[in-house]
Amino acid sequence: MNTGDAGYGDIARAMAEALRAGAGEWWTSATLQLRHTGGSVSCTAWSDVRENLRVDYGGIARTLFERPPVALEVRLRAGGEYTFTAREDVAAVSPGRLVFDEEFRYPGHPRPGLPRPAAAEPTAAPTDPAVLAEVTRLTAEFAALYAGIKGGPPPLPPGRTEADLAAAEARIGVRLPEDLRALYLLADGDPDDAGLLGPYSPEPLGRLVANYTEGEPGSYGWEDAPDDDGVVFEPVPFGHVKRLSRNDWWVTFGSDRGGNYLAVDLDPAARGRAGQVFEYGRDVYGPLRYVAGSVTAMLTEVVEALRAGKYEDPGEQYLFAETGLRDAEERSYSEVISHAADLDLPAVVAGLPGRELVQEVYLNDPADVDLALFEPLTALRLLKVNRAAVVTPSVGGLEVLESLQISARRVELGALAGHPALWDLQLEDVGEPLDLAVLGTLPRLTRLNLAGSAVPDLGRVCDLPGLRVLELDGDQVRRLLGTGRLLPPLAALFVTGRTTLREMAGLRDAFTGGAPQDTVVEFSAVLQ
Template identity: 45%
Template sequence: MDLGEIGRTLAERLRDAVGDRRSDAVLQISWRGWGARTAEWLDEEPTDDPHLHVNIFGALEADLPRGVYETRLRRDGSYRFSFSSDVDLLIERARFVFDPDFRYPGHPLPGMPRPVGIEPTGTPTDPAVLREVGALVEEFAERYTAIIGHAPDWAPGAGEEEIAAAEAQIGIRLPEELRALFRLIGRDSGETGLLSYYSHDSLERLVEEYHEGLPGSCAGVPYDSPLEDTGPVFDADPPRRLKRVFRNDWWVTFGGNHGGEYLAIDLDPDVEGRSGQVLAYGDFSETPRLVGSSVTEMIEEALQALRAGRYTLHEGDHRIEVHASFTGLPVRDPVESVRNGAAPAEAIIGIEHPELVQACYLRHDGDLDLAVFEPLGSLRDIGVRGAKTVTVTVSNLPLLESLTITAEQTDLNALSGHPTLWDLTLSGLTHPVDLTPLATLPNLTRLAVNGLDIPAIDHLAHLKALRILTLDASQLTRLLASGNRLPQLAALTISGRVLLPEAVEFLRQLRGTDVHLEEFTGSLSPSV
């Protein structure tokens, strides 16, 4: 199917969706080859019609070019179909990516420096470590058998050649304790409790996990995009033992609990950590946490729990749940939400363990001075919504990285010179905004000011560290008219609805080069 046929098919689908509503309509599709995001609307209606849904199933095929497809259908049945492979996204907002390798702080690209001493060597597992882990495993099996009535359902151990082959595939020599565990038990498919709440997978799965997506492990969503709504990376629990990064080439996932949590060996620890320590990550928290200084320690803690009778017998599925000490640790949630509009200062002071809070989101309908956040000395992320006037006193928050303000009024001068703030979003302001103070922020990387009155829009050119910017179409038009193209940007987002030809013209002006755009026109019988 060529583009002309695709355009007519989409116009027909759009006409069928519009039905007897006499209105011009628009359908936009951002196509990724394996899936699509869509938006459709009627021109004469101010908001999306929830009943206007265009069936695009079968209209686009996997081998079609990636890009944005747009159909504009007039009420008389005429339509214009447009396609561009150079526009990244055009659903609810236009997005242009100029530097696909850009990453936010704490989001390293693959290729991180290799820690010393983790190269595959092919040498056998340390015999002393194998004996130590073997003794622990043997005792656990005996106690498990006495409780359950049969031996643990463990897969046979892997040979040295199998372990070496897996290491060669990931380019890493596993810690001796983990090698010993695989030598003794190929996989704990029965979740016997040897690692308490967790169990280890097979070597084959370890290799698959390592190479799935980016190499290593991501302690969050399973992708890393320069344009997702990503904020600061929080300190892990405990701090200074795990590096404050979103992902790491040298985190090797080897198991989990089959409930959204995963275990990984950390071969790239922070200054107070130990190579071979074990971290848990997944759905349970926004940050990973340390669960053992080694695999051996985890097995020892599980054994101590069995010896002390700290376990639960589940007779229905013939298993035991071992309550090792590390599973009883409180999971540190770094995020607090404060909705006490009357006395936000009192609510913040009343937060339990304020030293642990790294993000606080506050809804307040009066005047607010951000000095109320000073008791939360570890804050990296602040969000304020609904306020009338916000005074941005943040000089006593030296770790602050991200600030979102939705208010009627604010003065940015108090932000001047803040050393760590890299992300700023402003919205709702009812007065002209002077961007001059932002030029004093040495690390301001991401800025969203769409919808605001910014008389001197050309001052954006003074923000030398700026890489990610969100504007509206009117602001961008004025910026381009001033002669500024912001060549250092890694990405630009235009808020609101933008038609594809308009987006292409913006892109042409921003980069001064030709941009791909194909257009076809046609006519259908109008809807009746």
């Protein structure tokens, strides 16, 4: 441990001064914690008389951006004495977050390195002549229809060459779909949003390469962190796009200029086809949104709409074909059932339209409930029960259920025995004692949350060799460590409620079996 200030003296003093200024009156001790992630700085502060304090830490944050990511804490007495701690290997405090394995991913969240499909192998061969002819015909018809409506040709840039395409594909290690290659040979994107692909605009080829090569290869990356919900939902129609959080062979090539992005899929699921198109981004939460079977299909739909006079002309260069590429009615993947104690729940579930497409359910305020009532929802993957009395989780008939989250007075855990797909179990604030013996029968159990629940024998957690992520409250952590048992090889540990940086550092050392790290800084001082 480094007990000198290691260059943190001014930062510690500024934190203590900001904390004193924000603490108000009648307090005797206060704590300020900052978390610098490298891209942002967040703040938690409280005193012995106030649960939350507002502290001006803007100037401190600007100073921290010049340093590596770090967690920092000042504990201040009313007399001006303070203790400062900094540690670079603790992710967060209050609530506590320790990540031991940065490479860990939940099921359906692959790391880069997925095998390349044969059709995606870059070959430098010229674009398929038949495909080029069809895309040329469609693009020419779009231009003619556009000119007839607007009085002039669409403002599309010149196309790229076969050599340009081969060079781009060599850089990204992917051969683009033949119709997307053809589109780039005719026009290098649609930077002025003329409406070539309806509500979307293809990016220039150079931007496609940059998108693919920035960060991890491929596209997307949904809820990949260990503290995310992590369940990956399946795009509709089922069986077309693989149920993954990211894929090396998804290539972003366009957007709606509003935070949503268009990608071609070169690694489809069994019912899909290489070159199919989907959307992800700001307005697409949950499953990816399937758009079309190909770029050619998108062009065809745009041309057919313009041909039929179905378009909006807002002026300038814009022309929006009225297609179903975005506006088609879709059944939500998620359902919220509130005031459940007042409802006939089996009738509610049986009456859900498109129930075979429901993948997530939030059940609020039931009384006593047996979860077998959800068996008609054959695609259900995440079920959250809030504020229940007694829950019997008879989920054997929910064969694809991956995440079960329950807060209740009592949970009859024995009903879970042997579920083959469940990897995430969250049992928060369960009042009556939980017997964890049944958890050993869940072959895929990866994440467990017991925070706030009554668990007499926490040591059973140590009997779960597949467990990688654990969430407990502070008292539970201390009890678990007190058992002296060998802990499972965790990828991450989360601790709810207020924690101190010293406590979290101690937990890190206890769970890793290591000595204190060189990244620890701790010292005391007095404000004048």
